[in-house]
Amino acid sequence: MSAIDDLMQEFGRLPGIGKKTARRLTYYLLKQPPGDVRQLAGAVERVADEVEACSNCGNLSDEDPCGYCRDDRRDPSVVCVVEEASDIAAIEKSGHYDGLYHVLGGRLSPLDGVGPDDLNVAGLAERLRDEVEEMIIATNPSVEGEATATYLQKLVDQIDEEIQITRLARGLPVGGDLEYADGVTIAEAFSGRREM
Amino acid sequence: MTASRIRSAGTAQATAKAHIGRLSLHNFRNFQRAECEFPPAGVAIIGPNGAGKTNLLEAIYYLEIFRSFRQARDRELVRFGQRVFRVEAEIRGEAAGVESLAAAYDRGGRKKVEVDGEEVERFSDAIGTLGAVVFSLDDVEIIRGSPGGRRRFLNILLSLVEPGYVDALQRYRNFLSQRNEALKGEADPAMIDAWTEGLVEKGARVMEARHRWIRGQADAFARYGEEISGEGPGRMRYDPSVDWPEGMTPGREEAGPGQPDESGADGSAETSDSVADGDGTGRWRSREERRERAERWAERFRRALSENAERERRREVTVVGPHRDDIEFRARVADDEQRDLRKYGSGGQQRTAALALRLVEADTLAGRLGRDPIYLLDDVFAELDRDRSRRVLHLLDEGRSGQVILAAPKAADIELRGGLERWTIRDGRIEPDADGTA
Ligand SMILES: [Zn+2]
Numbered sequence: 001m002s003a004i005d006d007l008m009q010e011f012g013r014l015p016g017i018g019k020k021t022a023r024r025l026t027y028y029l030l031k032q033p034p035g036d037v038r039q040l041a042g043a044v045e046r047v048a049d050e051v052e053a054c055s056n057c058g059n060l061s062d063e064d065p066c067g068y069c070r071d072d073r074r075d076p077s078v079v080c081v082v083e084e085a086s087d088i089a090a091i092e093k094s095g096h097y098d099g100l101y102h103v104l105g106g107r108l109s110p111l112d113g114v115g116p117d118d119l120n121v122a123g124l125a126e127r128l129r130d131e132v133e134e135m136i137i138a139t140n141p142s143v144e145g146e147a148t149a150t151y152l153q154k155l156v157d158q159i160d161e162e163i164q165i166t167r168l169a170r171g172l173p174v175g176g177d178l179e180y181a182d183g184v185t186i187a188e189a190f191s192g193r194r195e196m
Numbered sequence: 197m198t199a200s201r202i203r204s205a206g207t208a209q210a211t212a213k214a215h216i217g218r219l220s221l222h223n224f225r226n227f228q229r230a231e232c233e234f235p236p237a238g239v240a241i242i243g244p245n246g247a248g249k250t251n252l253l254e255a256i257y258y259l260e261i262f263r264s265f266r267q268a269r270d271r272e273l274v275r276f277g278q279r280v281f282r283v284e285a286e287i288r289g290e291a292a293g294v295e296s297l298a299a300a301y302d303r304g305g306r307k308k309v310e311v312d313g314e315e316v317e318r319f320s321d322a323i324g325t326l327g328a329v330v331f332s333l334d335d336v337e338i339i340r341g342s343p344g345g346r347r348r349f350l351n352i353l354l355s356l357v358e359p360g361y362v363d364a365l366q367r368y369r370n371f372l373s374q375r376n377e378a379l380k381g382e383a384d385p386a387m388i389d390a391w392t393e394g395l396v397e398k399g400a401r402v403m404e405a406r407h408r409w410i411r412g413q414a415d416a417f418a419r420y421g422e423e424i425s426g427e428g429p430g431r432m433r434y435d436p437s438v439d440w441p442e443g444m445t446p447g448r449e450e451a452g453p454g455q456p457d458e459s460g461a462d463g464s465a466e467t468s469d470s471v472a473d474g475d476g477t478g479r480w481r482s483r484e485e486r487r488e489r490a491e492r493w494a495e496r497f498r499r500a501l502s503e504n505a506e507r508e509r510r511r512e513v514t515v516v517g518p519h520r521d522d523i524e525f526r527a528r529v530a531d532d533e534q535r536d537l538r539k540y541g542s543g544g545q546q547r548t549a550a551l552a553l554r555l556v557e558a559d560t561l562a563g564r565l566g567r568d569p570i571y572l573l574d575d576v577f578a579e580l581d582r583d584r585s586r587r588v589l590h591l592l593d594e595g596r597s598g599q600v601i602l603a604a605p606k607a608a609d610i611e612l613r614g615g616l617e618r619w620t621i622r623d624g625r626i627e628p629d630a631d632g633t634a
Contacts, residue, residue, distance in 0.1 A: 108390055110377035115387060143370040143394060151390035 004030070053085075056127070058103035058120045060085040068101055075099045077133040081124065081152060083107050083140060091138065094186035099136070102127065107139055107148040116151065124152070125159055134164040136193060153196045166193040212291035212567040214327065215599035216256065222282040223275040224258075225251035226624040235617050236289070238571070238600035242629070243621035249603035252621065253330060253572045255283045256601065259297045260326045261352060262309055262319045266334070270301045279303050287326065291567035294325055320363075324356035328570040329558045333578060335550035339537055343522040350406050350523065353557055357564040358405045368398035372514055379512045392501060395517065400494035402518040403436055404486060407444075407493070410434040410523060413556040420552035421527075424587050428528045430537060430549050437520035438500040441492035525549050547579060551588055558598075568598030575604050 001009070004026060011022035029037050053059070054066035061067060068074060068088070078099030082088060085103050104119045128135065137152055139145035153165050168189040215236045221227040226248045243249050250266070254273075257265045264273060274281045284298040298310040309316050316322045338349050354361040375391035378384075410432060418429035500516040501508075508515045525537040527545050535541065537549055561569040571592065577585040592600070600616060618629045 108387070110374050110380075110387070115384070143367055143374065146394045147371070147374065147390040150393050151386060154386060154389060 053103070053105075053120075056123075057101050058085070058105060058123065059088060059101055060103075073098070076131055078136065079124075079127065079132050079134070080136040080138050082138050083145065083148070087138065090183075091186055091190075094183040094190070096187040096190050099134075104139070104148070107142075107144045108151055109144045119148075121152075121155070125155065128156060128159050128163060132163060134166065136166050136168065136190075137196070138168045138189075149196070165196045167196050168193050212289075213597055213599075214287055214289035214292035214565075214567055214570075216326075216570060216601075217286040217288040219256065219286075220282075220284045221252075221255050222280075223278040224255045224281040224283055225273055225275060227251065227255070228275060228624060230624065230626055232619075232626050232628075234599065234601065236599060238602065238616050239619050240602045240604065240616040241619045241621050241626070242604060242606065245605055247621045248624045249605075249621055250332075250574050251624075252626070253332075253574050253601065253603055256285070256326075256570075257328055257330050257572055258283050258299055259285055260328045261323050261356070262299055262307070265330050265332070270307060271303055274301065274303055285326070289567075291565070297322070297326055320355070323362075324561075324564070326570065327561055327565040327567065328572055329554060329561060330572045330574065331551065331554045331576045332574040333576065335554060336543075336546050338553060339525055339546045339549045340539075340541065343520070346523045347519075347521055349553070350409070350521075353560065354405050354409060357560055358409070361402070361405055364398045364401040364405075368395065368402055368518065371395040371398060372517065372519060376513050379508055379514065381512075383509060383512075392498075395514070396494050396497045396501070399497055399518050400490045403438075403493040403497070403521070404490040406518070406521060407434045407436070408486070408489070409560070413560065416559060417552050417556050420555045420591065421548050423591060424551055424584055425544070425548045426583065426587070427545075430545065430552065431524075431526045431528075431534070432549075432553070433524050433526075435522040435524040436493075437516045437518070437522075438493070438496045441489075441496050444489075444492070543579070544581070544584070548584065551576070555591060558596075562598075568596050571596070571598050571600045571602075573600065573602040577604065 007029070008019075008022045008026045011017055011025050012019055017025070029040070050062040051060050052062070052064055054061055054064055054069055056065045056069045059066040059068060063070070075098055079102050080091065080097060080099055081102045081104060082091070083104055083106060088101050088103070091097055091101075102120070102124050104121065104124070106114055106119055108114055108116065108119070135152075135156055137149040139148045139152075149167055153167075156163055156165055213236070215238075216234050218231065218233050221230045223229075230252075241249055241252065254264055254266060254268075258273075263270065280300060280302045282298065282300040284296065286296050287294055295312050296310070298313075299307070301307045307319075309319050309322050311322050311325060338345050351361075351365060355365070371391050371394040375388060375395055378387045378391060411434065414432050417432045421430040422428065497517065501514075504515050525541070526534045527537050527541060527549075529535045537545055541549070558569055558571065573592075576588070580588065602616065603621075620627050620629045
């Protein structure tokens, strides 16, 4: 396979990128100075080499533990459970939360063959045995996100009944992802979170 | 009893009007390009079978639900050898709400819906805008066919009139298919449970809405049936797959029409929380009451799931829930004997029930729209005897002001509203018939 075809194929594997866009991106890069293209390649390589899931919370970061887990100004008695690391950025932007996070790495979906063992659930259970007093479940308001919340709630009740479990209030757009909600909406969702 | 007295609550404003003016079709079924201008009162379209009568009504109703009422796939609606069909209508009259509706579908799978020339983001924002009801010969299948057809009837109607129904139903289906997948093979109980609460919550919402509508329309249904057949009233009742909640009784068998048959919350007094009486269902209007009733269905649903846990593990599928709902239709054959019309009704009884069902649907839409819907009648008199036909025509005429678009193979027996304008249809071409004009 030629270098050009190779790159097009790689682009085509990215989410939301079809054949046409893959071709456009490839030919765009071919027109750029080689230095710029190498810079891009370097950035991709660094992400591959240096970014890892935080061994404590599952957040993606080039430090382990990640910046949130190491920040001793954050309240370690509250853990906010999110589906993806990218959800953290959305919550941080709202500026209304100063506890820790836990990234599941997805959500339950039998139809996609995703069960609890495919998510970072065991790690969460482990953390909850320590000093955590409240768990905020911030999975998306999709059917799968709701079911994941129900699953976690039952699981945590079994581990320690004393842990307060709350669910981010609705108000997040139904079917919409946390990642795309604006800061005000997320702030409202936090202040209106309800006990499960 | 006159038709206008039968009509259920909420239709008082039905003198307000809206009608289809210009309609244009492009590559829809056997229409290459067709344009026509409907008179406000409507039209009787005469043409041989296969000329495109039903296709025309299908195209019009496509603008109501953005899919085929004959359950055809969108791509089957595109004219042979073409890529795209388009249906467009101008809506006129003081109660129209919008000026134009259009829908187009491309074989590639893209569908687009426009209201007043602007593409809508979600079809659910535009369904029901036209306000139309189809009476078809195939309606008898709703009565005598499988429960799925009766659920489909409820789903379409409630999607049009019940806010939030589409969303609840969609989420219910998603919870259901995930849960059924979780039930397969060596199922982990916690993994099944994860889907149960959502299933129950959305399912109860669906059950409450279905029950409320059926219960609210049962009297009108019985009276329409009586009016059409000249026989004793047929009965319609909700037939859920779970036990009835305490205080809610199955139906009207023991109580006379208009008598409260429920020991539970029957106070239909309006509260400030009430939603407008748009759907004509009358009872249990306040949001709080509906929520309270949904909770009682949820409790029964939850219980039925736990009672059937063994069975569903064995069968690897969720065995109870609104996906197993039904509507029961009965006719009284003797003082103490009732007959299940779904299985044992005569052809005449089943057709009567189907017509009565469409009439209550029309009333429900009228309540929601604040005007009569547009009546699309597809050869409905073909299999009715002369007396029944006359009584149906009378019911459609009396107290109803909606535009009527009627299709029939022969001109005979079409005497409606002092005579509708007559058109002919042949090979996908529609032509006003100079001689037939009333
Ligand atoms: Zn971390």
